[in-house]
Amino acid sequence: MPMALSTRRMATTAVINGERLWSALMAMAEIGRTPAGGVRRLALSDEDRRARDLLVEWLREAGCAVRVDDLGNIYGRRDGDDAGATAVVCGSHLDTVPTGGRFDGVLGVLAALEAVRAMRDADLRTHRPVEVVCWTNEEGVRFAPAMLASGVVCGRFTVDEAYAARDQDGRTFGEELRRIGYLGKPEHRMRSAAAYVELHVEQGPTLEEEGAQVGIVEGVEGISWGWADVTGRAAHAGPTPVGDRRDALVAASRIVLALRALCAELPGVRATVGRCEVVPNAINVIPGAVRLSTDLRARTADLLATASRRLEEVCAAVARDDRVEVRAREFWQSPPTPFHPAVLSAVADAARDLGHTTLRLWAGAGHDAKYVADRHPAGMIFVPSSGGLSHNEAEWTSKDDCVRGASVLLGAVLRLAAA
Amino acid sequence: MPMALSTRRMATTAVINGERLWSALMAMAEIGRTPAGGVRRLALSDEDRRARDLLVEWLREAGCAVRVDDLGNIYGRRDGDDAGATAVVCGSHLDTVPTGGRFDGVLGVLAALEAVRAMRDADLRTHRPVEVVCWTNEEGVRFAPAMLASGVVCGRFTVDEAYAARDQDGRTFGEELRRIGYLGKPEHRMRSAAAYVELHVEQGPTLEEEGAQVGIVEGVEGISWGWADVTGRAAHAGPTPVGDRRDALVAASRIVLALRALCAELPGVRATVGRCEVVPNAINVIPGAVRLSTDLRARTADLLATASRRLEEVCAAVARDDRVEVRAREFWQSPPTPFHPAVLSAVADAARDLGHTTLRLWAGAGHDAKYVADRHPAGMIFVPSSGGLSHNEAEWTSKDDCVRGASVLLGAVLRLAAA
Numbered sequence: 129m130p131m132a133l134s135t136r137r138m139a140t141t142a143v144i145n146g147e148r149l150w151s152a153l154m155a156m157a158e159i160g161r162t163p164a165g166g167v168r169r170l171a172l173s174d175e176d177r178r179a180r181d182l183l184v185e186w187l188r189e190a191g192c193a194v195r196v197d198d199l200g201n202i203y204g205r206r207d208g209d210d211a212g213a214t215a216v217v218c219g220s221h222l223d224t225v226p227t228g229g230r231f232d233g234v235l236g237v238l239a240a241l242e243a244v245r246a247m248r249d250a251d252l253r254t255h256r257p258v259e260v261v262c263w264t265n266e267e268g269v270r271f272a273p274a275m276l277a278s279g280v281v282c283g284r285f286t287v288d289e290a291y292a293a294r295d296q297d298g299r300t301f302g303e304e305l306r307r308i309g310y311l312g313k314p315e316h317r318m319r320s321a322a323a324y325v326e327l328h329v330e331q332g333p334t335l336e337e338e339g340a341q342v343g344i345v346e347g348v349e350g351i352s353w354g355w356a357d358v359t360g361r362a363a364h365a366g367p368t369p370v371g372d373r374r375d376a377l378v379a380a381s382r383i384v385l386a387l388r389a390l391c392a393e394l395p396g397v398r399a400t401v402g403r404c405e406v407v408p409n410a411i412n413v414i415p416g417a418v419r420l421s422t423d424l425r426a427r428t429a430d431l432l433a434t435a436s437r438r439l440e441e442v443c444a445a446v447a448r449d450d451r452v453e454v455r456a457r458e459f460w461q462s463p464p465t466p467f468h469p470a471v472l473s474a475v476a477d478a479a480r481d482l483g484h485t486t487l488r489l490w491a492g493a494g495h496d497a498k499y500v501a502d503r504h505p506a507g508m509i510f511v512p513s514s515g516g517l518s519h520n521e522a523e524w525t526s527k528d529d530c531v532r533g534a535s536v537l538l539g540a541v542l543r544l545a546a547a
Numbered sequence: 548m549p550m551a552l553s554t555r556r557m558a559t560t561a562v563i564n565g566e567r568l569w570s571a572l573m574a575m576a577e578i579g580r581t582p583a584g585g586v587r588r589l590a591l592s593d594e595d596r597r598a599r600d601l602l603v604e605w606l607r608e609a610g611c612a613v614r615v616d617d618l619g620n621i622y623g624r625r626d627g628d629d630a631g632a633t634a635v636v637c638g639s640h641l642d643t644v645p646t647g648g649r650f651d652g653v654l655g656v657l658a659a660l661e662a663v664r665a666m667r668d669a670d671l672r673t674h675r676p677v678e679v680v681c682w683t684n685e686e687g688v689r690f691a692p693a694m695l696a697s698g699v700v701c702g703r704f705t706v707d708e709a710y711a712a713r714d715q716d717g718r719t720f721g722e723e724l725r726r727i728g729y730l731g732k733p734e735h736r737m738r739s740a741a742a743y744v745e746l747h748v749e750q751g752p753t754l755e756e757e758g759a760q761v762g763i764v765e766g767v768e769g770i771s772w773g774w775a776d777v778t779g780r781a782a783h784a785g786p787t788p789v790g791d792r793r794d795a796l797v798a799a800s801r802i803v804l805a806l807r808a809l810c811a812e813l814p815g816v817r818a819t820v821g822r823c824e825v826v827p828n829a830i831n832v833i834p835g836a837v838r839l840s841t842d843l844r845a846r847t848a849d850l851l852a853t854a855s856r857r858l859e860e861v862c863a864a865v866a867r868d869d870r871v872e873v874r875a876r877e878f879w880q881s882p883p884t885p886f887h888p889a890v891l892s893a894v895a896d897a898a899r900d901l902g903h904t905t906l907r908l909w910a911g912a913g914h915d916a917k918y919v920a921d922r923h924p925a926g927m928i929f930v931p932s933s934g935g936l937s938h939n940e941a942e943w944t945s946k947d948d949c950v951r952g953a954s955v956l957l958g959a960v961l962r963l964a965a966a
Contacts, residue, residue: 368752369753377803382800400784400831400833402829402833404837409822491785492785492787516791518783
């Protein structure tokens with residue numbers, strides 16, 4: 129098997145420079161740094177432009193040909209031996225939430241940069257080209273929805289929809305993209321990829337709790353978002369006998385607890401009520417109406433459908449028992465997205481060869497890799513996120529974990545680029 | 548027993564004129580009438596002035612001497628045979644909530660007016676003077692707190708506190724009282740009362756459900772208002788395993804349901820959670836903190852204390868089981884106020900003589916009678932409120948019910964004024 133031999137030789141010759149990776153992470157964390165030590169680098173802001181400028185400079189220094197597409201996505205290409213072969217792409221995003229941390233997104237971009245730097249140091253030639261990508265507006269907090277640019281590139285949204293997205297101040301994605309100088313060309317978009325690999329911090333506590341160094345991400349869970357509207361009868365908290373009450377908050381509380389119980393009943397399902405709006409919300413008025421949000425997540429379409437059906441049953445039972453009306457309706461669904469076996473194998477092989485302990489898990493949150501997986505073989509690598517914290521200025525992943533993740537990314541990319 | 552004979556003779560000679568009472572109610576309902584057929588007559592507004600002017604005119608026509616005190620409370624006095632005897636006082640309030648109904652408050656004032664009109668028609672002389680009273684700002688929606696003027700007269704608040712109370716536009720009670728021309732004299736306040744009787748619509752469904760015509764109100768329940776602050780840990784609804792969650796809304800839901808269960812466990816207690824504020828209240832974030840309001844009501848101080856203690860136990864149990872912090876604290880308490888047996892007897896005797904079916908019950912909401920009861924023998928009469936609805940433009944009490952209530956009020960006042 130000459131290919132496997134070749135792969136192994138390459139993986140031992142190109143090595144992640146941990147100090148350089150960490151130094152790049154900390155330098156990037158200065159752009160938009162908050163007093164509390166986090167990062168505020170909203171998509172298409174001046175901070176985003178400065179971060180992009182630095183990335184472009186680094187990519188060029190690493191010998192990459194840089195191009196920018198009409199969504200502002202930045203690609204740094206390192207040619208392979210076969211100029212006509214489709215590239216192996218790796219990357220993530222540089223934008224953050226308003227009080228974000230130093231690792232979410234940026235680790236995947238800078239680990240990909242470090243991978244091509246390591247290849248250059250080792251004077252290593254891959255069969256396929258390798259591309260570093262930085263996706264625009266992954267977070268979706270400035271311009272909704274999230275993963276907007278990867279979504280356009282992968283056919284989820286139109287470019288006009290993206291350009292028309294407005295921030296809170298009324299400025300559009302299109303205007304801001306032009307303003308910061310990152311409005312590139314449609315023909316620069318990623319058209320095809322032999323494989324796409326994204327390294328990211330876990331954003332949950334599972335790796336840390338299980339004592340695993342590297343997460344092999346098998347897919348992104350399906351999500352169903354909905355509203356459960358409970359209508360009871362507002363009445364005076366004083367004179368209204370308990371037996372006569374049609375208390376919408378009592379009924380809503382039963383739904384909250386039934387959804388929690390549903391998670392135990394259906395392993396692999398997670399149900400969350402994050403929002404609760406009470407009407408009239410006055411201390412001495414029995415609540416007449418409550419709106420709850422429902423967030424269901426599961427790994428398979430079947431399990432997600434079962435959870436949605438159980439949610440409806442729960443609402444019907446509460447409506448009957450509490451003499452209220454309950455209207456449950458889904459307003460958005462993202463189907464479960466399993467990642468590609470070939471990409472996961474490359475990740476698993478790379479981690480095994482490096483001697484890292486691994487855990488197979490699913491991503492509960494969205495990532496650009498989810499949309500890429502619609503069109504191309506894709507996969508993800510997770511590294512631990514301290515305490516499961518993310519989207520928080522105190523977000524933390526250790527230098528060792530970052531280096532391990534980047535090393536696995538490099539190993540996986542070399543394997544995928546060899547074929 | 549000459550006194551009892553005298554009473555009976557009087558009760559048969561003075562009779563409520565149902566048409567006149569109803570006509571007065573409907574005329575008053577025109578002042579501040581809303582398009583939906585309710586009434587908006589906020590305390591010390593121009594509508595309140597017009598209603599007061601009409602009441603004063605009617606009281607004078609009925610032969611009463613009218614005086615106004617420094618809180619704007621209006622008194623219409625009909626002398627008795629014994630000019631030095633303390634008066635029997637009956638009345639209620641003319642102000643409404645912003646979208647109020649045609650009966651809450653005003654029925655008690657106009658039934659008292661009708662009682663003195665009926666006495667005049669019958670040329671009936673009582674032993675004690677009889678006074679009709681209209682209290683200022685019972686609702687407390689324009690100037691907090693509720694029952695502000697009866698509270699000053701009965702020693703709960705100072706007059707300076709009342710004058711300084713501000714509405715949403717920054718205007719004070721004192722300024723508005725002067726503006727509408729109802730700033731009277733301190734020496735006009737009610738100093739003593741042989742008895743105080745207030746007729747009011749029930750505001751709850753009990754009389755209607757029990758098929759009773761008249762409610763003999765034994766007291767006003769004690770109220771304890773507090774906050775229960777639940778602190779969990781906000782986290783991403785996606786990647787956070789269910790077992791790791793410290794979901795403040797799940798914990799808060801258990802408290803809501805435990806308080807509902809408490810009502811069954813402690814008959815006579817009513818517990819209501821009317822407000823619920825969730826932080827951060829985002830669909831894909833596990834709630835990190837929830838503030839619940841707690842409203843406990845009971846007839847005795849012991850029962851109220853037991854309910855408060857059980858609330859604390861519930862919060863402690865939920866904190867332990869759900870690994871959250873729960874801080875429960877009372878911020879306001881109004882002790883239970885039993886009404887005076889002599890007043891209740893007079894009401895019961897009057898209802899019995901008229902052949903009305905009665906029910907003894909407690910008031911779950913505040914009324915001016917509560918503060919009056921701190922200083923003077925007081926009691927209340929309830930008539931049915933359709934569907935228990937009040938503070939609502941669709942509030943309704945039938946003409947028959949209004950007439951029955953006024954007749955019982957007249958009978959009770961005549962009994963009390965005879966002694």
